[in-house]
Amino acid sequence: MSLRNALLALLMVEPMTGYDLAKRFGSSVGNVWHAPDSQIYPELRRMAQDGLLEAEEVPFGRKGRKIAYSITEAGRQSFREWMDSDLQWARDRDPMHLRAAYFEYASPQRAREQLLAYREHTRQIQAAWQQQIDEIDAGTSAPLARRLSTVPEAEHHRTAAFKRFTYEGLVARAEAEIAWADRGLQLLAELYPEQLSAGSPA
Amino acid sequence: MSLRNALLALLMVEPMTGYDLAKRFGSSVGNVWHAPDSQIYPELRRMAQDGLLEAEEVPFGRKGRKIAYSITEAGRQSFREWMDSDLQWARDRDPMHLRAAYFEYASPQRAREQLLAYREHTRQIQAAWQQQIDEIDAGTSAPLARRLSTVPEAEHHRTAAFKRFTYEGLVARAEAEIAWADRGLQLLAELYPEQLSAGSPA
DNA sequence: TGAGCCATGTAAATAGTTACATGATTAA
DNA sequence: TTAATCATGTAACTATTTACATGGCTCA
CATH class of the missing domain: 1.10.287 (Helix Hairpins)
Known part of the structure; x- marks a missing residue:
């Protein structure tokens, strides 16, 4: 569930493509929550299905395409609810x-x-x-x-x-x-x- | 793989039943590597199948039974190899x-x-x-x-x-x-x- | 005879890793 | 024209969590 909320946190600021999000995971949020591309792309599609994001296909160049995700009001609310929820502590595994x-x-x-x-x-x-x-x-x-x-x-x-x-x-x-x-x-x-x-x- | 090696570490010392191991995970090793019962029991069986452990069924009481696991020479070697191997660092996820x-x-x-x-x-x-x-x-x-x-x-x-x-x-x-x-x-x-x-x- | 612990699991779902696959764009 | 990087994924696997299921033993 935290991956989902880490993605929402980034999308609270501005819409982004899966690629942008995946790259950003290598720098800012990635400093506290790592995730590989192969986990991010499917999660974004699921989040769009769940109504938390809106997906818009954007062409680029001649045949290229990318998918810009923007957060919906349901997404914003879901993120705020998570921010107010109690965290369950991860058990030690070191x-x-x-x-x-x-x-x-x-x-x-x-x-x-x-x-x-x-x-x-x-x-x-x-x-x-x-x-x-x-x-x-x-x-x-x-x-x-x-x-x-x-x-x-x-x-x-x-x-x-x-x-x-x-x-x-x-x-x-x-x-x-x-x-x-x-x-x-x-x-x-x-x-x-x-x-x-x-x-x-x- | 670390669960397996945490179990091997305990069994390097003495044979134990699944129950003993599960309980011990609540105290000693559990302080550095948590695992629930439902992960321990199947893992022990897999380890026995892989020849790292020997399983011996021990009756107790009238109809009770428990399974005592002891480490085999292959198990000891596998643990020593793990101890000598390089660790791959867990990514941050906090x-x-x-x-x-x-x-x-x-x-x-x-x-x-x-x-x-x-x-x-x-x-x-x-x-x-x-x-x-x-x-x-x-x-x-x-x-x-x-x-x-x-x-x-x-x-x-x-x-x-x-x-x-x-x-x-x-x-x-x-x-x-x-x-x-x-x-x-x-x-x-x-x-x-x-x-x-x-x-x-x- | 009932409560609490001993003992072993199964099922279903979620999360995360690793490796691979495909093709387009851009700038040197 | 080729290398780097943009862009999106699939497949197979391993790990982990959560919830449930079953029955025996021991002691008051």
Whole structure:
């Protein structure tokens, strides 16, 4: 259901084609909710069937065609209802922590490599989130600018504040994960002083 | 695939029935990988079919029966291979942060209630994780005791250290989420001074 | 004898992943 | 004219959720 609402959130701002939405999932909303093209296209058609969206086929070039989706009043209401509904918390399902709990079954070298890879991966997504914050602060955030253009001036500050707040939380969480990976690397170095003497943990 | 490996991890220590495994998912491994009974029972049968487990039907009482699963050598090897394999990172899919990004569409009251509920929920799972740490430190952790009984004495320290390390990370991450919720409550109070004047954010 | 837990499941639906398939447009 | 990117999908599979179904055991 969240994919549907993530799509509605984007379409609250402006109509878009499936392709635009799929690409946008690689940047703005994709930072909090990933979805591949192959999930987006069918979902959009279902949403149109359910009356949440209106689909309009737009020709382009000689023979090209694309489908522009715009949100209907039913779609707007559905999104607002979701925003007011209680969330059900996702249960924990975390491969990296599951694995770390059983590191004694792995070789220290592999454990170390995995922590390094996890730290690197986390740093990368953290950088992407931080960039969103920087762009919001600099006033160069394209997604935010689009959103603000549909909102009365008096609400601009709040709208920007919520977006920034969201990314702050993600950056802080990533920071905790990076610190955790660092502690793990340190722990490995302490527990296996000989095997890991060659590589520096940091 | 992680469910399978979470089950293998438990069965590396000792044979268990489906019921035992399902219950254990409510405490030890369930802290990092949740799975309902209805997913566990079929998965165990599939794993037995694949030769990773041996199933033995054990009668109990007059007509009762249960199925004890023990890990086979193929199962042990499969688990070790998984432990050495690279993890593919789960994409971000986070309903609470998705929602927070669009809080301007919710009423400040509902936004506040949702942050309070999220903080409370996070505190609860954090407390469960912290309890695991306390039990490890006190030497009263039943799951750890079971694990240690199958491991040479020289490895006890390391085994305990990895378990503790895992839960430390989860506690720290929860701490970051709680701090984020606090910042959100503060932000709401600042953005909507009149509407929220009645309730204290903390 | 009834409540609560032990024990194992099935069915149906939804969600998500991976790999593949097809063709058009645009700019170098 | 070819590479990149625009544009939309299908098929097959795996994972997960939700709700339901069945019956035995144990203790008060």
